[in-house]
Amino acid sequence: MADVARRAGVSMATASRALSNHPHVAEETRARVLAAAEQLSYVISPEASRLAGGATDRVAVVVPHISRWFFATLLEGLESVLRDADLDVLLYHVGDAADRRDFFQRLPARRKVDAVVVLGMPIAGGERDRLESMGVHIVAAGGQVEHYPSVSIDDAAAGRQAVDHLLFLGHRRIGMIAAIDPIEPGWPAGPGRARAYHEALIEAGLPVEPGLVVTVPWGGLSGADAMAQLLSLREPPTAVYAHSDEVALGAMRTLRRTGLRIPEDISVVGIDDHPMAELADLTTVAQPVREQGVAAGKMVLSLLAGAAAPGAVVPTRLVVRGSTAPPGSSPARSAAPRRGRR
Incomplete structure (x- = not known):
């Protein structure tokens, strides 16, 4: 003052x-x-006297989506660890660009927490300056954020597991439904998963045809529309790699409505292992979402205790179900027992 x-x-x-x-x-x-x-980014804080005396026993969590399965599951894992440590969680939902601007504009008022956890969203340069002005520990989960300790999967590696599976089955004409988040179009998951597709095809000696790649907003309905676009090609793909299970499930709806059989006529693979993936018999690359939230919570506790908290990249695994098979499989062949985990 x-x-x-x-x-x-x-x-x-x-x-x-x-x-x-x-x-x-x-x-x-x-x-x-x-x-x-x-x-001077100065605000009156009713917590000033408490902060002067020591820890607040509170952690702020910033999340772009609450209703989506991925973010809710991340939050569940994180909150369970913080709750067991008797730390309270203050949730800040930045659902659109206006919410985000308002949050970072008012950020100095958030100086009533011991740490901030950012879930599944990138932090721009100006936002990073505001965040770091709080002088508290910062952790990221659900995506790699180079400036802070973070826990995530390797999106490029997950994408390779998906595309390599289709190549192993013998597919040579593979489409990709790339998904972007309209709120966070620059989030690293998309570029990593797209890079995997291009690298896998190039290493297999296959051409990368722009017509086989459709980019849509994240979501099932967008996946359905993208699949219709791929089917309109003179030579449609024999397999489709979707950036997420929600997108893949939308693609499967379009295939079924057009009378095409999965996987006899076309194979579909996604990423994430969404709860609906098993019910839909979707082959996918599973990532441990709740475990990432748990790991982020443990990072917070380590930092608050004065210990190091190195970032972590958690492994993914291919889960083979009934939505993928060699191209042109007969019904009898595709029905053979071949499900399992790798």
Whole structure:
């Protein structure tokens, strides 16, 4: 507050009254004080005295989506660890660009926590500066964030497991439904999973045909539309690799509605092992989502205890179900027992 008062050219008492909206402050003076406070990222915090005395026993969690299975499962694992350690969770949902701007604009007011956990979202340069101005520990989960300790999968490796599986089965004309999050289009999951597709085809000596790649917003309905686009090609693919199970499930709906058989006519593989994947008999690359949240929680506890918390990349695994088979499989062949885990 002394810095604010100095910059505004007023006394500490006047600065305090202006910031607390006291009626006996001239509007011109109030505006000058508020401008100085904004420039210095200063806010009045009711927790100031508590912070001065030590830890708050609270952790802020920033998440772009709450209703999606992936983020809810991440949060469940994280919260279970923090709850067992008697730490409270303050949840901040930044659902769109306006929410995000507002959150980072008001970020100094969040100085009432011991740590911040960012779930499944990238942090831009200006946002990183605001976040680090809090002076607390920062952890990321559900995606690699190079500036902070983070826990994630290797998206490129997961993509290779999916595409290599189709190549192993003998597919040579493989389509890809790439998914982007409209809120977080730059999130690393998409580029990593797309890179895997291109690298796998090149290593197999196959051409990368732009027409076999369709990029859509993340979601099942988008996957259904993308599959219709692939089927409209003069020579449709014999197999499709989708960036997520939700997208793959949408693609399967389109295939069934057009009378095509899965996997006899076309194979489909996704990534994540969504709870619906097993019910739909979808071959997928499973990632341990809840475990990533648990690992992030343990990182927070280590940092609060003054210990190191190195980042972690958790392994994925191919889960073979009934949506993939060699190209042109007969019904009898595709019905043979071949399900299992690798």
